Structures are given as structure tokens and as C-alpha cells.
Amino acid sequence: MRLVLLLCFFTSTFAAIAQDSTYRLHAVGVDAFKNVPFLVFFQEKTTLGLYTGERSSFYNPIIVEAYGQITTLKPNTFLNVGIGYASIERQLEQRLRQNIKGYYLKIGKEYHSKFRHSIENIFWGYNLILTRTAVEGLIDLQGNYFPSYSTQLPTDSGFGIGGDFSVGFSFLLFRRLQMRVVSRSGVAVSKISSPNVPYLPGVGIRLSNSLLSLSGGATIQLFYLIKRSPRHNLSN
């Protein structure tokens, strides 16, 4: 049922008709779609990683990203700046509960294809990601013959750095409202790995708990294209 709803959502958005071809210099955008995979796919316990075979589930995701896209002197080349906040809870088997939260900053460049200006576009780019993450943990063991036992774990916090390569396509939904479907793969270096933190804000789900780890995913962003400045003439 959830898959069907997701499919309907995709179909309805792709059917939207572009209504404006305003060329833009800058854009601002948001990405709140990153919550959806956690709400759809990770509510039930799933095995992530290859180490212990322990299963975990994610719940209560709050992941919000805001973007600014600024034109550069090079044609079809943009500078991307994004800030984000992520908070997510995780249950590992029956023994560990975690609250992972953090802020992140993304800075990168994006290259747009030329066809049909801003109505439809293919783009690719790269980002540098800086993240500050804190993990609060709770060992929570369900009792059967005795009352349940729980104890707070020390908060684990620190910085991480990552990079990603993204590719996607965009189209106008309504006037200057643009939808972007982005696929990305990346790598992160972070000492925040204990105890089993598979999610790193800004990077996403990591494939291992090691210092260097890979990640990837896809998301949908909404951008508002800022009308060109009257002082600039794009034909020059």
C-alpha cells in the first residue's frame, strides 16, 4: 500500500506541466524528501551492514535541508550552498536505542545541461560536506521475569567530513517552482562510529561503521528560481 502511494506521488508530480521558462540567476530550495524513505522502508527492523547481522529500525525522522544556488561567471555553472538539520531515532535489535542528531553544511558546484533552459535540465555536480553529529544512546533491555532494565550511555559527538557526486534532472512544476530529482553517491570520514551509527547527518546511511565509509541515495528537492536581475543581460 505504501509503495502504491509512493508511486502515485511520483506519477502525479511528473505529470505536472511546466508553465514558465524564466531563466534564472539564483535559486533557493528545500529538501524534505529524505524523511520519506525512513517512513516507508525502515520502520520495520532491517539488517544494515555485514558485521553482526543485527537488525535495526529507524523512526521519528526530521531531516530538513535548505539550499541556495548562485550563478557563477561560467555559463551553466552554479555554486551550491546547503545547510541542514537531521534528527532520527534508531532501535538496534532489542538492546540499544539511539537518537542521532546533527547539523551539516554542503558546499559544491553544479553543472547544468543547456537544453530547454530551466524548463527541463540535466545536471551533475559535487559537494563537500561538513557535519557535526551527536549520538545519545540508551541500553534498553526488555525484562521478562524481572522488570526491564535501561541505562543511559555517554553522548558521543564529533565532526565528520564527506564528499559526494550527484546527478539529476529538474523540471518546472509551476511558474518558477522547480522540482529536482537527485541521485548521489558519496564517501565520508568520521570518527562518530560508536555504537553503530549507520546514519550520519548530511551523508545519509553509511555502508560500514569504519572511519571511511560509503553512502548513496536519491532525493527530491523543490527549488524556487529567482527572477533574473534587471541589471544583467544574459546575452552578453
Added chain:
Amino acid sequence: MLKRSVSTSDFLHLPANLHAMMKMGFISGLLLGFLFSCTEECGIIAEPTLAIIFPFTANKPVFTKIRAINGVKEIPKEGVKSSTIHSYGDIYLPLNLNADHTTYIFEQRNRVDTLTIFYQKNIYDINKKCGYIVDLEAPKLGNKIVSSFKRTQAEYYSYYSKQKSFTYREGGGGIVVQINEL
């Protein structure tokens, strides 16, 4: 000049498919070895248990009832689980993680005994695979065990276990109480 490549199957006069099978076996062995070397059990993941062993074969006690002080539910007289390949116990009883000891009352037809096992809870950040785990260890001070049974002995093994080789697994046994004489 024609050169003929010599494979190990030619050299050992083995049929080609046998050579392929040996190769597959070797790769599978390596893979299995790797998997075994990675197998870990991350300490206590549910209510831990205490294994009780009666090291004599004749006249093992038959309990009519087993109770635990501060327990919320009656313990089955045959215990809460059975032995596994990694640990052996005649009876497995639950341990109370909210205290540093658990007291059991064992009822037989004409006899009632008590046994109190003491332990110390420790939390470790064991590695990047398991992260934080809870383990139970022998108390640093004081008694390990107090009982009305005549001769008892307690051993403390880690609840965290790791497969070290095909045949050897380290830890995982937990607390074991041996009742040598009733």
C-alpha cells in the same frame, strides 16, 4: 614456437573439473573462514540467564517450584531455556539486571534451598561492530555466591562472544553456577 600453458591440473594429472572443484572449495573455505572470523554476539541482548550445573549424574534434584526474589513472573521449574552448542546448563534461570544480585528459592518435595548470585554490571564500548554492550562480571569485593546448598562454585564468563576459529569461540557462556553437593 608453440607454447603450451601448464596448469596445476596438468601438472598433478588431475581432471580439469576436479581442479575447478578444488578451486571452488578453496574459495568457499576462505569465505567461510572470513565469515566465522567476523561472527560476534554483542553481549546481553535480552534478559540474561544464569546456567546451573549439577556435575553428578545420579540423584539430580527434581524441583517442584523455582522462584526469584523481586521477580514479576514465576520461573518454569525446568528453567527458561535449554543448553546450546556454546554453553551447557542443567537449568537456566533469569538474572535481575536492576540489582547486583539475584536470589532464587528452589523447592523440592521435602526441602527448600536458596541461592544468591552476586555480579557487577559493566558497560563497554567494545568495538565498532557491537558498540556499547552490557556485561556481567564477578564482584570486585564481597561474596560471589551465598547458598544453602552444601558446596557451590561460581564462574563468570563474558556474555560477549566471538568466533576465533572454526572450533573455538571465546566468551558467551555468561555466569555459571556449579552445585557440587546438595
